[in-house]
Amino acid sequence: xxxxxxxxxxxxxxxxxxxxxxxxxxxxxxxxxxxxxxxxxxxxxxxxxxxxxxxxxxxxxxxxxxxxxxxxxxxxxxxxxxxxxxxxxxxxxxxxxxxxxxxxxxxxxxxxxxxxxxxxxxxxxxxxxxxxxxxxxxxxxxxxxxxxxxxxxxxxx
Numbered sequence: 001x002x003x004x005x006x007x008x009x010x011x012x013x014x015x016x017x018x019x020x021x022x023x024x025x026x027x028x029x030x031x032x033x034x035x036x037x038x039x040x041x042x043x044x045x046x047x048x049x050x051x052x053x054x055x056x057x058x059x060x061x062x063x064x065x066x067x068x069x070x071x072x073x074x075x076x077x078x079x080x081x082x083x084x085x086x087x088x089x090x091x092x093x094x095x096x097x098x099x100x101x102x103x104x105x106x107x108x109x110x111x112x113x114x115x116x117x118x119x120x121x122x123x124x125x126x127x128x129x130x131x132x133x134x135x136x137x138x139x140x141x142x143x144x145x146x147x148x149x150x151x152x153x154x155x156x157x
Contacts, residue, residue: 008046
């Protein structure tokens with residue numbers, strides 16, 4: 001099975017996000033992931049990716065600006081995140097689903113993935129994982145999932 005880190009993360013999120021005990025028993029979870037066909041190296045990379053993810057808004061070191069700002073993407077970021085992805089992030093921020101700080105966290109986690117380009121589906125999954133991981137999220141999970149997974153630029157005016 002040729003899978004990548006995001007495939008492992010997506011599988012973990014879909015299978016275990018409500019089972020917090022499973023997330024704390026790393027050895028058991030690693031074994032289960034390998035049994036379903038993921039490579040050990042990709043599983044380890046997924047755990048490292050999660051380890052770098054803050055679990056609360058307080059852990060985010062960025063403060064939100066007091067006035068509207070425009071995010072300028074570096075050349076490396078723009079190469080990895082096309083204009084569709086950039087527009088999607090902007091929409092989530094305008095809808096106040098992402099704060100500037102959580103947007104930066106999403107971008108950081110996207111850049112940490114070993115992919116030359118990020119698809120909109122990959123971006124949606126990373127947004128969902130990041131926002132779900134930030135404790136204190138005021139948004140119910142199913143509502144958040146519906147918005148993030150179903151949002152398209154043609155629906156927003």
